[in-house]
Amino acid sequence: MEYTVQKLAQMAGVSGRTLRYYDEIGLLKPARVNSSGYRIYSQKEVNKLQHILFYRELGLNLDTIQKLISTPDFDRYETLKDHHTKLLRKRAKLDKLIENVEKTMDSEKGRIVMTDKEKFEGFKDKMIEENEKKYGKEIRKKYGDDTVNRSNQKLKGMSQEDYQLVESLGQDILTKLEKAMETGDPESNEAQEVAAMHKQWLTYWWESYSKEAHAGLAQMYVDDDRFTKYYDDKSGKGAAEFLRDAIVSYTSK
Amino acid sequence: MEYTVQKLAQMAGVSGRTLRYYDEIGLLKPARVNSSGYRIYSQKEVNKLQHILFYRELGLNLDTIQKLISTPDFDRYETLKDHHTKLLRKRAKLDKLIENVEKTMDSEKGRIVMTDKEKFEGFKDKMIEENEKKYGKEIRKKYGDDTVNRSNQKLKGMSQEDYQLVESLGQDILTKLEKAMETGDPESNEAQEVAAMHKQWLTYWWESYSKEAHAGLAQMYVDDDRFTKYYDDKSGKGAAEFLRDAIVSYTSK
DNA sequence: TTACACCTTGACGTAACGTAAGGCTCAAGG
DNA sequence: CCTTGAGCCTTACGTTACGTCAAGGTGTAA
The missing domain is CATH 1.20.5 (Single alpha-helices involved in coiled-coils or other helix-helix interfaces)
Structure with a gap:
């Protein structure tokens, strides 16, 4: 059986270039070259290539492989x-x-x-x-x-972890607030829970807590457009008012 | 402080070629080039080189190092x-x-x-x-x-180990024989010991041992030039005769 | 005959320098 | 002032085992 470069290459799982290179460095010469200059390999070369590839798999360089297979008593x-x-x-x-x-x-x-x-x-x-x-x-x-x-x-003294905790509490409030608004009732359990969370959130910032101050802040959320807009954006239209109502109810208990 | 290529190279433990190469690929350009074309490095480059070498030690390629040190937020x-x-x-x-x-x-x-x-x-x-x-x-x-x-x-059935054992015993005999000859007396303890060793050696080869055959073989060492020469070469002049005498004495006991 | 797969050689690119070759520059000693 | 030796420069090839064009010839089946 005779093989051209591609045939042998496919059989052995190497590229044609590799075979040409091996020919070039004299590691594996084809059995013969036909009249058109095509390299023709036969069984002997197939076997030799197997040997070469075996040693190559072991990480030996081609120079060493050359010596190993060409010198019998190496x-x-x-x-x-x-x-x-x-x-x-x-x-x-x-x-x-x-x-x-x-x-x-x-x-x-x-x-x-x-x-x-x-x-x-x-x-x-x-x-x-x-x-x-x-x-x-x-x-x-x-x-x-x-x-x-x-x-x-207090903010200055806060660690990143502290801050993230407060921030996530703030996010929670906004989410729960949106849900609570679905009840339409600032005195519903959900709304009162939100008010309680808001108190907790506030105590992170304020040294002392008072119901009056809390209710006052809530009123400011409605009075000040910037706050109103903030809550309306985050939790839906009327959120600032709803929150104020809930907090007023919560603080009057 | 300013440094020429060699100075910096020595400081940093790299070759001048390396610095030129780093210049060539734009990894480390000298602070300036003097009127004669000499590369002049200053402290900033020294520091940068330290960084480069640090990453190089970690096995990173120069391309990656380039990005690491030139892009601050990489x-x-x-x-x-x-x-x-x-x-x-x-x-x-x-x-x-x-x-x-x-x-x-x-x-x-x-x-x-x-x-x-x-x-x-x-x-x-x-x-x-x-x-x-x-x-x-x-x-x-x-x-x-x-x-x-x-x-x-027997020889055919011998393993390599067996053979090496017999061979080393043979060598021992030759060495001891040479020493025994110094006594000049074939009946000396040393000479008799050599005769005993020779008997042992012989039993490796012969199925049955007899004093007569042993003495006969000893005589052949003297009679046959080839044996005589062998012993004389290995253990000194007169060794064959001395061995025969020792064996004759040994076997007649 | 024509299309298309396959063959050839030649040559550049790879990573990070090592190693000349050929020529210029600098500092020190005579 | 001249020489000498050390140091600097650029250019360019070598290293390893191929990958990847590019340009052009060959084989074969429709």
């Missing part, structure tokens, strides 16, 4: 032992590398958290600033400098 | 994780490779032993043939076909 065992030693060294190096990469990943992880923390610190400052700009005057007038300052201080 | 952790995954895959492949090489080594080892065995078989045949050619007639005349045939058969 010390195969010794060659393999050398190769084995090299592979072990390579693995040892790889192990170290992996270890180092892992260490670096760990420290990089630490740095990412650090960076996020830094960003968060900046974020908090910016938020306070914005709050002051937006609501500063009114709020300070209503609740007094002390309460506002303490609130700001 | 995801370092993600990059390292990818790299880590690649390294783990590489190690898994290497492990398989090593396993395969070990398997091949084992089977190759088996084949070497086989080969040695085959060679040994051939060697034994050749030895018997040679013995027959050299000493066949005389020995067969003296000890009879049976003894010789049985001796040959």
